[in-house]
Amino acid sequence: MDTMQFIIGKFNYWIYIVLMMIGFYAMIAKRNLVKKIVGMNIFQTAIILFFISTSSKKGGATIPIIQGGHGDAAGHVIDAAQYLNPLPHVLMLTAIVVMVSTFGVALALLIMIYREYRTFEEDEIYETLEVMRLKK
Amino acid sequence: MTTQSPALLIIVPLISAILCLLLGLIRRGLCYPFVVAVLGVSVILSFDVMGTVLNDGVIRYRLGGWDPPWGIEYMIDHLNAFIAIIIASISFVVAIFSRKSIEHELAKGKIIYFYTIYLLLFTGLMGIVVTGDVFNIYVFLEIASLAGYALIAIGRDRAVLASFEYVVLGTVGACFYLLGVGYLYSVTGSLNIMDLTLRLPELYHSKVILIAFAFFMVGLALKIALFPLHVWLPDAYTYAPSTVSAMVAATMTKVGAYVMMRIMFTLFEPYFSIKLLPVTTILGWVAAAAMIFGCIQALAQTDFKRVLCYILIAEVGYIVLGISVGNRAGFTGAVLHILNDAVMMACLFMIAGAIYYKTGMRHIYEFAHLHKKMPVTVTCLVIAAISVVGVPPTCGFFSKWYLVLGAIDARQWFFAFLLLASSLMVAIVFFKMMQTIFFAPAGESAHAHIDEPHKEHKHSRDEAPASMMIPIFIMVAGILLLGIFSGQIVSTVIQFTVPKGF
Secondary structure, eight states, X not given: OHHHHHHHHTHHHHHHHHHHHHHHHHHHHOOBHHHHHHHHHHHHHHHHHHHHHHHOOSSSOBOOOOTTOSGGGGGSOOOGGGBOOSHHHHHHHHHHHHHHHXXXXXXXXXXXXXXXXXXXXXXXXXXXXXXXXXXX | OGGGHHHHHHHHHHHHHHHHHHHHHHOGGGHHHHHHHHHHHHHHHHXXXXXXXXXXXXXXXXXXXXXXXXXOEEEEOHHHHHHHHHHHHHHHHHHHHHHHHHHHHSOGGGHHHHHHHHHHHHHHHHHHHHOOBHHHHHHHHHHHHHHHHHHHHTSSTTHHHHHHHHHHHHHHHHHHHHHHHHHHXXXXXXXXXXXXXHHSGGGTTOHHHHHHHHHXXXXXXXXXXXXXXXXXXXXXXXXXXXXXXXXXXXXXXXXHHXXXXXXXXXXXXXXXXXXISTHHHHHHHHHHHHHHHHHHHHHHOOBHHHHHHHHHHHHHHHHHHHHHHOSHHHHHHHHHHHHHHHHHHHHHHHHHXXXXXXXXXXXXXXXXXXXXXXXXXXXXXXXXXXXXXXXXXXXXXXXXXXXXXXXXXXXXXXXXXXXXXXXXXXXXXXXXXXXXXXXXXXXXXXXSOOOHHHHHTTTSOOOOOHHHHHHHHHHHHHHHHHHHTHHHHIIIIIHHHSOTTO
């Protein structure tokens, strides 16, 4: 019963681990280079889920905007339990930028690879390389 | 200006990268002098920062005026400033070297983009070094890596494929690092290194912290190509253009080793990394395996740059071994070896570039009687080689001396023995090379793949142009001078980098 509670209570972390492993599997086991890149993306997305999970709160917590207006009315401080920690979200905005650029560079490399070898299959690329080596 | 130097170290190359692109659109020829000038300014700035650190102690620069735990802080002590000088100087010298080499190896239209990305790579490396914020290190690590992927991919043969492999593994490394940051943040709520140092000791027995530490170590080991995680390095650095190889081989792994030192001994106290966990023992054995493996692989290669790549893997092993023995002499050796190895590797890769530029030869078996054609280059090669082996007047000897002392102080006789054994194996690698160059029988060179035109003027002297030779001379002078003055370097700078508690 306790283990069930443990799994269900922290389901977001379990999903992050599962997603990460799916991505990791694709990066290692798939022979197609595009699938590797997609696996890499899933891997990175799992980390976003992890960071966002750490800032989540149960019970209707919201974004940290001062409710009830500015100026004179802004005197009442909001209870920390009432809002989500925004910092992990901001970190992930930066991380998303990094991940998008990594993805972009990887796709650009894939285009170059395709122009050279006319395939995305790792096995075929290595076959071509072997043939080229023997020709020399 | 002095007070703003830490920020300028990053801002100058970052803005210049964009300006370089615009300048290149006006006139392509402007890029090269512009990049050299910018890097020259960066060298001056890094020395300025070092001067401030030596006179006034640790610099804590608040970026944008925000106070440390909330804003991003640039914290510069002796270790940062020292690494910053290494990175800036090597980038500057390699940039001087780049001109002819890049014109030779790259299509004309790509030169502008090359210099732009080169500056971005420099920005990333500098950022990692000066920042005092763990998340900021991740961002700069990725800026440097992304620039590295792009620069490696413009190389020859299988460069694109090697770069792709590097992208995949490098991303895994960076993601592990990011996860480590996430775990640390989830229990401490802070990202600032100095703030974390204060908050962490009470949490040392928390499992989250242990996992964060493990993620940091594995991620960084991937980034610095520590032995079992080195697979991406030889291909990537072999097929990259010569300039890029010289730059990334000399700087990327060193910066990663610096981050490792920071995390093990500043972020976590030495007590945690040495006593509480068997991290240093594990790292020590891994590093020892890297030293031996790198040398054995280097023996088996024929491509000159690939030999250097495997020696680089062994050198990373030396640095990590110095970190992992966990005492004063070992740490001094590791920091000194970061400097010496950066100079030696930049020198050797530039020599490889000069030989390739002049003769088109890449394999050692083609180098027969090279000393008749390029006597000065071969002299430089010999000096760099004896430095890598570790012969006294050169700088390679002194860092190895400290490393062996560190291993003996730690009562790790076996590591001390492996250090010497691996030096001997490096000696064999280079003696084999020298044998081919100086003593190959005249007939033997015929079987090599040397083109006919090369053969005709094979024995007439024909050195690489001055813009390639001068940087090599600077590095060779560096190898000798750093060796002679290594005592001063240790007493003025490195002794202050040793963490408290050693």
